[in-house]
Amino acid sequence: MSEQHGESREPREIPTAFAIAEALRIAMASDPNVILMGEDVAGGGRRPEGTEEIGGIMSVTRGLVTQFPNQVLDTPISEMGILGTAVGAAVTGLRPVVELMFIDFLGTCLDPLLNQASKFRYMFGGKARIPLTVRTVTGAGMQAAAQHSQSLYWMTAGIPGLKTVIPSNAADAKGLLLAAIRCDDPVIFCEPKGILFLSTDVPEGDYEVPIGKAKVVRAGSDVSLVGMGATVGMALQAAAELERDGISAEVLDLRSLAPLDEDAILATLARTGRLVVVDEATPRCGIASDVAALCVDKGFDMLNAPVRRVTAAMCPVPFTRVLEEAYMPSSARIVEAVRGLL
């Protein structure tokens, strides 16, 4: 089975999906209280030999049930049931990781998150902990249409008491997921479609990427490109293109949307004076607007140009490839935005 790469000593590039599986394996092996729940996360894994397991909607968890038969649980198709169960399990001592197939399904299970998981520690004076992780696929680019392609992380990031993280590469995905699982607060772990099957170098073994810390993934001096998830790759591509014109772009990967690493955003703004924030989500009430507001509020005297937001269009995600591409942010649109600032 391909999951054996976890024991490999060779340097390796693996897809984000494998890196996530590796994190889950490490978490479950190091803590029997870590359980994995969701629709088809085991997916027939207990069937007679030879039957292919499903391993969740993106096959991320394929094979895990064989290794951890008591920690991987299939659930009925009821997001409210899954989340309600998970919150109860978390508050009574387990460390559940649930798979919400797509963040678009948030509406079917919002109350356990919005009014239970996010409030217990506060309302019980710190005596209750909710060490819950919700893994959920986000974003467009797979022609999954309007109900399976949204980037609704701005909703969870806007709820006090919930943490929301979104990796841009396989290595961060592994470290962020391990940090999320071991965090005593509920964490929404986004798995952007645009990076799930992209490979990067992933360190061996057990490591965590701290929640709440952004990372400069490319240093520059003329303009800051702030991205998250799949838009970090777009920003890096734009930066490479801008470099050919002699424009030096710094790229900041937010990694955490809640809490937001305000210091890192203001620090990159201080270095360049110009900032473009790139978000796969729709433009209203979103992370891009949050970052722009932060720059104007706390970074006003550092602004050497207007803050520009490159986001998806304010409309449902289109199904057809051509329209979906037009809907999404792109490196070309980032380059265009930067050129308008210099």
Added chain:
Amino acid sequence: MATVIAMPKLGMTMQEGTVVEWPPTVGDVVEKGRTVVVIESEKTQVDIEATDTGVLRHVYVEAGVTVPCGSLLGAITASMHEPFDAEAFRLEHDRPMRVATSSPGTRAQAPRESDVAVETRAARGGAAPVTPAARALARSLGIDVGGVAGTGPGGRVTREDVEAFASRRERLVEVAAGVSLEVLREGSGAAVLLLPGFGVGVASFAPQVQALAEAGAFEAIGLHPRGVGASDAPAGDVYDVATGADDAAALAATLGGPVHVVGASLGAAIALEMALRFPDRVRSLTLITPFVDVTPRLRAVADAWRALAREASTDTLSRALLPWLFSQRVLGDDRTRERMRRGLAIALSVATPDALDRWAAGLSAWSGSRSADLVKVAVPTLVIAAGADLLTPRGEALGKAIPGATVRVLESVGHAAATEAAAPVCEALLEHLRSS
């Protein structure tokens, strides 16, 4: 859509103009490219052409009235039937520039800076977009951001613009009440003041600046005279050689102790004047292709120079001047000629036509006044004369008239000796500086 007719700004120093005549009257058809209004500025009448075909719809400034550049003079509309609100149009398009008032000692109000402010305000359409970063930096440096030229999108003033303004300001040294001159420094050690020739900037001393800096014991201090580069350009008809010497001496006084003074051509005249009037501020004197009398040819070339500076590009000017400033040796070699021409164009680009007029007037007035005083030069002097100098051919004789002066004659070299014969000039200069 109405078309704006505004008082143009035809030169760096033009601040206002007078409407002389409106050839069409309101309601007349005007054709694109035909004269719609005649204005006068600095005793010159200029026909202003219509930029669109239509009817002269409204006249805001009648003949005989003087207004600042940028003021709305009139409006052209496609026809008399087109809706047109004269007052609303005025509010939107009347953009009179701030007219500079001379107030000695206040840099922000010196004419040159106001010119910059005025142009940029106009370019910004009245409301000055300034980035917050630029505003904050300007505030911390005590700079009036209204005086900073914007280079960002749409003329926006950026942090970089304020930084550039500040670094220019740092290079300015006040040499007289309300007059600050641009000083460019390189290297460290004994101060060597470099005074460039007529109509050129310190760039004409590029090889010497490099040689001095590399020698390790000297600080090259290039001075842009009045009207050149970022130096102030006080109004007036004449920039006297004596005033130039006053300015240089005032700068020398800020440097502590006497300085080495190097001048070429007009710069040599100023250096000579400085050595005669302020001998205690001059440690040594180096005169490159100097003169005490303006020859008829020099006067004629200066006349052509001034005219071309007004009417032609710097590129054309450099081509026209090349044969007068360089020897046949340079002119005969395509690559050398082009290299020299490009360098000349850069050196020429910093002088305004007004500055040329004023310095030319100063030179004429000075000519002949110091012929008898050469014997009075009491500082160690090096005179570098050029054998093929068409403009100031009597450099060698001048050198011989200065008691104890070292005279070097560079055979087959033209007037721009510091550029054409960079190596021997640098060598002689360094030897002279080290022995003085």
